Amino acid sequence: MVGDTPSPTLPRFAGEGEGLRVRALAVLKDVVDPEIPVLTIADLGILRDVSVDGDSVEVTITPTYSGCPAMHAITLDIQAALTRAGIKARVRTVLSPAWTTDWMSEAAKEKLAAFGIAPPERGARLKCPLCGSEDTEQISAFGSTSCKALHRCRACREPFDAFKCH
Numbered sequence: 660m661v662g663d664t665p666s667p668t669l670p671r672f673a674g675e676g677e678g679l680r681v682r683a684l685a686v687l688k689d690v691v692d693p694e695i696p697v698l699t700i701a702d703l704g705i706l707r708d709v710s711v712d713g714d715s716v717e718v719t720i721t722p723t724y725s726g727c728p729a730m731h732a733i734t735l736d737i738q739a740a741l742t743r744a745g746i747k748a749r750v751r752t753v754l755s756p757a758w759t760t761d762w763m764s765e766a767a768k769e770k771l772a773a774f775g776i777a778p779p780e781r782g783a784r785l786k787c788p789l790c791g792s793e794d795t796e797q798i799s800a801f802g803s804t805s806c807k808a809l810h811r812c813r814a815c816r817e818p819f820d821a822f823k824c825h
């Protein structure tokens with residue numbers, strides 16, 4: 660049945676690139692932020708686009724904070740995950756338009772709070788992720804990482820990290 664073996668030089672057909680893109684997206688769905696492992700890069704809005712170029716994909720990401728050391732790790736994680744899936748990939752970093760906390764999904768904010776980090780809250784008082792009190796204060800603009808600020812809850816007296824609004 661030699662004649663039935665598909666030729667490696669089969670002509671490309673429409674939709675071939677889309678299949679690769681869908682496979683790449685399925686892999687990227689599991690790539691998490693190294694600093695906040697409950698959030699995926701898609702949850703955070705870091706993952707901007709996946710396009711197919713021939714037999715490889717180009718992944719476009721926008722860093723949450725320029726100079727955030729986690730971004731280098733994220734680039735490597737993306738490349739490693741796609742390589743494991745047998746997909747050739749290139750990661751492109753786009754700085755403009757700048758990432759904003761508005762790109763985070765509501766589900767992402769809920770996961771963040773459940774992880775003990777107050778989600779970004781524009782113009783509102785931060786809620787303590789431990790007891791839910793709004794009686795909180797900022798202790799330091801710098802938390803455990805550059806993306807977070809350190810706050811304290813006056814109700815339960817526990818310090819907590821808050822994702823900086825951006």
Ligand SMILES: [Zn+2]
Binds near residue numbers: 789
């Ligand atoms: Zn509290």
